[in-house]
Amino acid sequence: MPDAARSLLQEPRPVTVLPGVGPKLAERLARLGIYTAEDVLLHLPLRYQDRSRITPISGLVAGAEAQIEGEIVGSEVTERGRRFLLCTLRDLTGELTLRFFHFSPAQRQLFGQVGARLRCFGEVRQGYTSLEMIHPECRRLDGDSPPVSDQLTPVYPSTADLQQFTLRALTDQALILLDTAALLPEWLPPALRLQLQLMSVAEAVGFLHRPPSDAPVAELDSGRHPARRRLAFEELLAHQLSLRQLRERVRQQAAPPLLGDGGLSQRFLERLPFALTGAQQRVLAEIAADLTQPRPMQRLLQGDVGSGKTVVAAAAALRAVESGGQAVLMAPTELLAEQHYRNFQDWLGGLGVEIAWLTGRLLGRARKALLERLASGAVQVAVGTHALFQESVVFADLALAIVDEQHRFGVHQRLALRDKGRQGQRCPHQLIMTATPIPRTLAMSAYADLDTSVLDELPPGRRPVKTVAVPDHRREEVIERIRQACRGGRQAYWVCPLIEESEVLECQAAAVTAERLTAILPELRVGLVHGRQSAADKETVMATFKAGGLDLLVATTVIEVGVDVANASLMIVENAERLGLAQLHQLRGRVGRGATNSSCVLLYRPPLSQIAYARLSTLRECNDGFEIARRDLELRGPGEVLGTRQTGGQSLRVADLLRDQDLLNAARYAADRLLRDHPDCVEPLIRRWIGVGARYGEV
Structure with missing residues (x-):
């Protein structure tokens, strides 16, 4: 430069x-x-807008924008039903009405000057008796007409x-x-x-x-003009550079190399009642290679519903324990945290590993005792919610931090957990997991600071869930389907988006639905779970359902993530047209976790919007989470798919990740060139496009 x-x-x-x-x-x-x-x-x-020419009034077409010139030949303020100002404009070819519903005294005076000449621009509409412009932009012409613009007018x-x-x-x-x-x-x-x-x-x-x-x-x-693409490219480049800087800052920090003998991990794998998939073995090898390095692992693990991420997380945690360190797994809800805790207890407890569960509900002496054992190193693996990064929680030697369903947390939150393990310049390794597949285009842009692993293979025996969409006037057929499934010894879910009745959304409330289904299906044991119950009540109901003490569980989307009941083979989603593709796919993933054929019924209220129809059609046709994520990107756009929390609050001003995805490879290439050959250009570009948000990734 x-x-x-x-x-x-x-x-x-x-x-x-x-x-x-x-x-x-x-x-x-x-x-x-x-x-x-x-x-x-x-x-x-x-x-x-094209204001580069004057259109004769006789050449106007309803629905098009146009610029006209003419002489005022009359005006009036009418009070018929609604007060508005009408002005009639005439040129050599015809007349047009200007209509103003809101007007000032100055406008009334201007448009009342018969004989005055105006230049107006606006959308032409068909009025009661002639063509009209409603609230056009107008300027008075004095003397000769000024030349029209030789440029397009920006809006x-x-x-x-x-x-x-x-x-x-x-x-x-x-x-x-x-x-x-x-x-x-x-x-x-x-x-x-x-x-x-x-x-x-x-x-x-x-x-x-x-x-x-x-x-x-x-x-x-x-947005396809080369001028706009030039700015979109520079913006994508600036975001790449920002994330590369974050990645480099993290890599320059020290981390404890986890060099255990692998004995615990091997015993763990041998005790599992199933064999790992090829994808799980590949990802574990990638993680193991990262953990032996003296710099922090920063790895994103993507895996579709049921692909076995929790097993990978447990094996990774044992790598930390084998090396004399601690591991922690953070989940977004107590329900999911408890499930991880129980799985870890079943898998690791027999190996002599002490595991603790920490949530915000743990109080008094029990909490104090647990915190002391964490601080002393006696607890080797901790599982919990966001309570894990509260100030009072101290670890003796946190070597690995695992964050599940990372899109539920902000970037700052997951890095705050990593900071719990800081000892001077040394910080723990980090594994970030998500069951919401991110399309490759977005992952390369939004997660350029992370290495990515993908579990793209389901365990043997997992069968695709058959999905059907049913209008809600066939509700009785759906209820009969539940009766038959439960008579056969299976269990079912009925998911409602809301808890209370709402005239606006017309959604069935979970509580009312549970009462109705109990009355219609008296032979079945019906339970209810929703977000306003206490954590203890939710856990009791879920534990009863998992143990087979309930036949039908009516729930809100609180059960979207992490609930694992192998005997549940039927999922009913009420008002499915109101939910996004990713959420519907997550809900469907609650069934099909055993060896029995499973089904998902998407109950909808017609008529369907075009987007809702596309969503339901996608779920019926496809069980592949990554293909569903790709179609979700096309339907909703990248902003909604990622969410502001997931990207640390960043937003794009000019670029569009869907429209401009073909620029990403060039942006990554340019980022390499600038960092290597022109480092003095990096900060100015980041500051231009991101400003103070450039360091969002560090706490």
């Missing part, structure tokens, strides 16, 4: 440096995420009390600084831009804000 360009690196200039921006306007701009003059230039138009994302003409005027001021003060310096090396055939950042920004009238509007509106 030339020294002249490098010298332009300076603190961002507040938006108040632009003429006319005072405290009130700055406050409104802040609602749009605009704090600096640079932000004004990176606040790109949503779409464009920006806005907020209350912030007009388009204000945003355009601010952009004009910022574009002057772009030309005269190099407001957005070029941080991509010329050779890299040439290789990737990228225009300069200044050229791209200038074009996007003020494109010529003959620019391809469809390409601009779709």
Whole structure:
């Protein structure tokens, strides 16, 4: 990077440096995420209007936007039903009505001046007797008509009390600084831009804000124009660089190499009543190689429902115990934490490993005694909820932190758990698990700071769950299906999204549904679980269901993750059209965990929206969690699939991970080049696109 360009690196200039921006306007701009003059230039138009020509009134078409000129030939304020201002405009070819439902005294005066000439832009609609424009943008013409614009007119994302003409005027001021003060310096090396055939950042920004009238509007509106792709590429590059920096900072920290003899792990595997899948063996080998290193493992373990992540976690925990350290597993709910605890007790207890369960409900002397045993090292494996990273929890030698269902936690929370094991510059290894498959495109972008392992093979004997979608007027057939399944010695779930009746959502409440099903199926033992019960009550009901003491469990989505009842073979999901693909797939995964054929019934209330129909069709056709995740990405977009917590609060301003996924390989290549050959360009790019959020990954 030339020294002249490098010298332009300076603190961002507040938006108040632009003429006319005072405290009130700055406050409104802040609602749009605009704090600096640079932000004004990176606040790109949503779409464009063509005001480069005047359309004769006789040539107007309803539904299209157009610009017209004409003379006011009459106006009136009418009070019929609703008060509005009508103005009739005439040119040499015809007449048009301007309609205003909200108007000021100044507007009434302007539009009441018969003979005055106006230029108006707006959407043409079919009115009662003629074509109309409702609330068009208008300007009075005095003397000769000024020339029309030779550029497309941008329409920006806005907020209350912030007009388009204000945003355009601010952009004009910022574009002057772009030309005269190099407001957005070029941080991509010329050779890299040439290789990737990228225009300069200044050229791209200038074009996007003020494109010529003959620019391809469809390409601009779709985000596929090379100018927008240039900025999308730079933004994706900045996020890659930020995550690479985070990864490098973590790798530069020390971690305890776990060099045990493998005896405990081998005995554990030999005692299992099943053989590991090839995928489990491969992932365990990847983890074992990481754990022997003197730098922290940062590995994401993705595995579909039922792929055996918990067994992998237990084997990894034993690696820490064999080396004289401690391991901890954190789960998002007490229900899931208890299930992990019970599995670990069954698997590891016979090996002489002391395991503890820590939740927020553990109080008094019992809590004090457990904390003392953790601090002394007597407890070798701890399982619990977010209570594990409370200040009072201290470990003697935490060597491995495992986080299950990581998308339920923020990035800060999982790193806070890792920090529990810090001893000077040394920190524990970390394994992050999720049963919500992340499409490869998103994983490469959102988890660039992590190595990724995938369990892409189900254990032998697991059978696909047959899924059907049934309208709710066939509810009696579904209830009869439950009766027959339970008569055959199987168990069933009935899931409701809400607890209480809601006229707005029209969802059946879990409590009311349980009462109704108890009355309709008196021969069955019906239980109820929902989020407002105490943890003790939930655990009692779940334990009874798992032990076979209940035939039918009515529940909210609290049972979405982690409940494992092999005898349950039928899942009913009420109002399935209201749930997302990933959540429906998780719920379906509660059945099919034994050797019996299992079914999932998606009970829906017609008519279905197009997206709801696509979701239910996907579940009927597919049992592959990764394919479901890919389709979920197409339906909902990356923001909803990942969630703000999962990405540490980051959001993309210009790029779209679905639309621009073909840029990711180039962004990763460019990140390698910059970190190796142009490290002085890295921080400016990160600061431009991410700002203070660049270090979100460290606590």
